[in-house]
Each structure stands twice: as C-alpha cells, then as structure tokens.
Amino acid sequence: QLSARLATVGEFVPQNARVADIGSDHAYLPANLALNHRISYGVAGEVVKGPFENAQHEIQKLQLTAILVARLADGLAAIQPADRIDTITIAGMGGPLIRHILAQGSSALTGVQRLVLQPNVGEATVREWLAANQFQITAERILAEDGHTYEVIVADKTTVPVIYSAAEQLFGPFLLGEKSPVFIAKWQRELARAQAAVAQMQQAKVAPTEHLAAANAKIKLIEGVLA
Ligand code: SAM
Incomplete structure (x- = not known):
C-alpha cells in the first residue's frame, strides 16, 4: 500500500511506461507500478548504498527482477540508453535537488516524454527549470498527508516555448486556478x-x-x- 503522496505520483505514470524512479529508496513506487501491471520496465536509481540495497531487496522479494532493476548511481546517471526510458519520477526531495538532478543529466532526458516530480519544498525552482527546458506542466496536485503538504507536478516535453508568470511559477498554474482548501x-x-x-x-x-x-x-x- 503506497502513501497517498506516492500513489498520486504513480497515477500520472502513463500505462506501459518505461520509468526511471530517481532517489527510489525502497523502490516502493516502481514496485507498486510493476505489481499493478502499470509499467513495462523500471529503473530504481539510488545514490546511497543503503537505500540502493533496500531497492534491490524489495525487487527480489517481490520477484520483479524481469521488469525492475536497481542501480547505484547519482541522479540520471542511473539511466542507460538501452533502457529507453520515457518517464522519470523524482519524489520526496527538495526542489533545488530535483532541479540539480535534472540539469546534470540532460543527455539522459533524450526520449523522455514525461516528468512526474514531487518536491517537498522549493516547487517554484522546479517550475522555472521545466519552462526553461521545454517541459510544459500538464497537471498538478496538492495534498495533505501526516501533517505535511505535498505538491505533485506533471510535465510533458513540448516543442513550443513555455512561459510562466511569477505567480504561476510560485503557486503552480493548475493549483492557482483551482485554489483548493x-x-x-x-x-x-x-x-x-x-x-x-x-x-x-x-x-x-x-x-x-x-x-x-x-x-x-x-x-x-x-x-x-x-x-
Ligand atoms: N522517492 C522516495 C519517496 O518519495 O518516498 C524516497 C524519498 S527519500 C526521502 C530521498 C532519496 O533520494 C534518498 O534515498 C536519497 O538517497 C536519494 N537521493 C538523494 N540525492 C540523490 C541523487 N543525486 N541521485 C539519486 N538518489 C538520490
């Protein structure tokens, strides 16, 4: 059973996607997606040995080794061209770190159609990077769980320029339109x-x-x- 936060991230992973979950820790998200036949392939990337071993253990325990692989790597270096990754999820870290990971790994972004990002703080800096790199925000969610508020940002690759106002960058274009409680x-x-x-x-x-x-x-x- 995923947290509401990770379930919301998972909701926006396209059916049959080839997904890389960066900073995957226990690989709970890609494992859940694989068990529910939602993805055709997944990479669980981790830069720290302990969480990487957690991911490996979870994948083996759930007998998902045919679909999921855990890799010990910094950010998008976990992605190899042969993976043909089309969707990247990054959840549970600060916006500046998510932005840094995306900016460092631009070659791994070739062929990536969708990003599903869940920054714990600093959402505006993530939106700024998305606009500057031609990822258009196509959906957003805001939710409260265990006394925390989380935002989920979904962005798709586009060929047209993406421009957000200062307010859209800070609040999120969809969240701003919705103004939920x-x-x-x-x-x-x-x-x-x-x-x-x-x-x-x-x-x-x-x-x-x-x-x-x-x-x-x-x-x-x-x-x-x-x-
Ligand atoms: N994604 C999971 C979630 O949302 O529940 C785990 C979030 S956990 C708080 C953040 C994870 O990101 C940690 O396991 C950490 O080791 C990993 N991490 C931090 N920087 C990273 C990087 N540059 N590349 C890969 N993983 C990273």
Whole structure:
C-alpha cells in the first residue's frame, strides 16, 4: 500500500511506461507500478548504498527482477540508453535537488516524454527549470498527508516555448486556478512565515536589501492570491 503522496505520483505514470524512479529508496513506487501491471520496465536509481540495497531487496522479494532493476548511481546517471526510458519520477526531495538532478543529466532526458516530480519544498525552482527546458506542466496536485503538504507536478516535453508568470511559477498554474482548501491553508502559512521573516530582517537591520525586496514581492503575490 503506497502513501497517498506516492500513489498520486504513480497515477500520472502513463500505462506501459518505461520509468526511471530517481532517489527510489525502497523502490516502493516502481514496485507498486510493476505489481499493478502499470509499467513495462523500471529503473530504481539510488545514490546511497543503503537505500540502493533496500531497492534491490524489495525487487527480489517481490520477484520483479524481469521488469525492475536497481542501480547505484547519482541522479540520471542511473539511466542507460538501452533502457529507453520515457518517464522519470523524482519524489520526496527538495526542489533545488530535483532541479540539480535534472540539469546534470540532460543527455539522459533524450526520449523522455514525461516528468512526474514531487518536491517537498522549493516547487517554484522546479517550475522555472521545466519552462526553461521545454517541459510544459500538464497537471498538478496538492495534498495533505501526516501533517505535511505535498505538491505533485506533471510535465510533458513540448516543442513550443513555455512561459510562466511569477505567480504561476510560485503557486503552480493548475493549483492557482483551482485554489483548493489545502492550497489556501498552505499559502496562509507561507504568508505568515514570509511576514515574520520580513519583520526579523527589518529589526536586525543587516539584511541585504534584495532579500527584503524578494520577501516583500513574495508577500504581495501571496496576498494577491488569497484576496
Ligand atoms: N522517492 C522516495 C519517496 O518519495 O518516498 C524516497 C524519498 S527519500 C526521502 C530521498 C532519496 O533520494 C534518498 O534515498 C536519497 O538517497 C536519494 N537521493 C538523494 N540525492 C540523490 C541523487 N543525486 N541521485 C539519486 N538518489 C538520490
């Protein structure tokens, strides 16, 4: 049984995909997809030996070695051309790390049609990378589980330019249109956090002015969305 978070990521993996799950830990996501006949092939990539061994163990235990392979590698280096990967999932890490992994492995992105990303924080930097690399966001989800709020971003390769406004980048183009209760609650918390940060900077009188300006710009965007 997957968490609601990983199940949501899995929902957006196309039927019969050849998927690489980067930072797979126990390989729970690709194993679940394989058991449910949702994918035709999967790579579980891990950069740390312990989680890599967890993935290997899970794949063997579930007798999925014909469909799934675990690889010890940094980011997209887990993907080999012969894998013919068309879908990449990256879940459960910070947005800056997800962006770094995507940016480092651009040759492995050849032939990849879909990215399903679940950054724990820093979603805006992921959306910025997607737009700059011609991946168009085609769906988004926001969900709360175990006291955390998670966003899932689905992006498909496109040949047309992708441009997002500052608000779309921060809030997500689909999430912004939907403004669900989970979304509203998240941005109420973020607003309070940004306001506290500004108050602190003003009190300390040491913050570089661009930090203050950026925080104020963010507050304005959030206030605009919550209005
Ligand atoms: N994807 C699973 C999930 O969402 O439940 C596991 C998330 S776990 C918190 C993050 C995993 O990413 C860790 O097992 C870590 O070793 C792995 N990781 C971090 N940086 C990585 C990289 N550059 N390449 C591959 N795996 C990485």
